[in-house]
Amino acid sequence: MRMAHLFGRTIREAPADAEFPSHQLMVRAAMIRPLGAGIYSLLPLGYRVIRKVEQIVREEMDAIGGQEMLMPFVHPADIWRESGRFDAIGPEMARLKDRGDRDMVLAMTHEEVVTDLLRTEVSSYKQLPQIVYHLQSKFRDEPRARGGLIRVREFTMKDSYSLDVDDDALDVSYQKHAVAYTRIFTRLGLDFIQVGADVGMMGGTASDEFMAFSPHGEDIILICPNGDYAANREVAEFRPVVPAQEDLLPMEDVETPDTPTIQSLADLLGIPLSRTAKAVFYMAGSGRFIFVVIRGDLDVNETKLRNAIGEAELRPATTEEIRAIGAEPGYGSPLGVKDAFIVADESVRQSPNLVSGANREGWHVRNVNLGRDYEADLVTDIAAAAAGSACPVCGAPMHAARAIEVGNIFKLGTRYTTAMGANYLDTDGVAHPVVMGSYGIGIGRAAASVVEQCHDEKGILWPMSIAPFHVSLLTIGKDEDIAAATDALYDALTAAGIEVLYDDRGDRPGVKFNDADLIGNPIRLSISRRTLDKQEVELKLRTAESAEFVPIDSVVARVRGIVDEQLAALQPK
């Protein structure tokens, strides 16, 4: 590709609203352009990257027996009503009406379509197992799109669906995907980890996420330093610190003026946070008031809480709602409250004589004990793990790291096939719902995550596997023989199957060097008066400090070798 005619141009200054490195650099390097909030065009340079990511995904999906197909982006609402998700999913799903006033939705995902197809295409155990997949647009009306391609509303996802006869067979399909995903993200050059995750809105029985490490990640994962455990903070377990046991002491009111927070209470009384109980108030979607008691040094994990009480929706309670059950914001405790569902964290049961609120402003109560002074409707683990929490397997303090979710895998089971009646007949002619798994990779997010991990102050450092081009070729100087030599090298490289972005523009050298660094192709070749007089080409790797000079007639072979070597280095073992 000759740069003089490349559609899209690099820009010096990033848009003011771009905060993430990947957002700034991909815009500056003429790879993406915004059309609206969370909606992007992919310019030719960016689309080359995306297509390479897609190709890697295809190869690895095909390798586990996946069959590529394509399902529609606009769906009749009927199938979403059948699965129950038309009403279950909120404004995140875009809805519209067709000219006949029929409800339609834009695809957020494709479980319903696959299940619908199953009803006509699969009727016998002999046809199973199967894995189907496609690369298709999704639209999710995120409350807050941000960060360039990291969190967008319209995006391409590779989603695949495994179809099996039973849970054991699903385990096999699931494991195949775990292997494929590991190979895919390795080939993309990502630094990532597979972690246990929440099943969320998809329903199902198990889920793992593939997380690319990045300081801009929206998820926090906890990692055992001994490799015994890794999980999303949303679901992470940890070994609780069991406090010293002591005799239960009688309750005692204590005046604590102006201590509306746990920290201020602990400061006033001169006790550690772990000797207090804090109250957290929620209103659930069902209308239940959820009163959470947890030790003061711990945080509530809302995902655990949701799962524990079987409530999909949870919001902080208002002051009025809190007072209505007999509690006082800032000085709340379960003592004497009514009409509330009380959930106590395990930590509260294990810790005697905690300081709790008195449900009147300016007062707390010492030595409050679960079971003696109040009862909970549910006692379970709803505490959030944090950096330093003990690994549930080996007890070592875990690290916390931010990461971007680039892929996830779900064991769905029969959630959709039961609801929509997608059955197969077994060897005895008995009908069973097909057992499904669902597996996704955000293509653009994966590419952007690579940029998050692979860049420097000058621009992107693409891995060879997904760089827009293998080589940036620069012609330096205006002399005709230089242009002729560079033209000839361009042709020779291209003929050898090497992808070349040829900077044949009339710009000064500095402009070309800077653009080459910004765009980030792995190899830079330059021909100038200096090099041509010696029949040499300057060769510099994007990741290298210095350049080397290669005889002009051996450049093609040299570049070929570097390309192959770097691609091989990205291959999974």
Add this chain to the structure above:
RNA sequence: CGGGGCGUGGCGCAGUCCGGCAGCGCGCAGCGUUCGGGACGCUGAGGUCGGAGGUUCAAAUCCUCUCGCCCCGACCA
């Protein structure tokens, strides 16, 4: 959804408080000089100041409404 901020030429911004010819840098076009790390000079093109309504002799500027975009929050009371 709550709070905050911003919409002025392709990009980055000033001008708005205090109404009075719409500006600057980059980029773009032409000419000339330059040519290994984002050159310089001269000339020039390009803007419904997000939109609608209002106040005024006069509105980018004041008022009302509205649209769009960004940031923070939407768990610890």
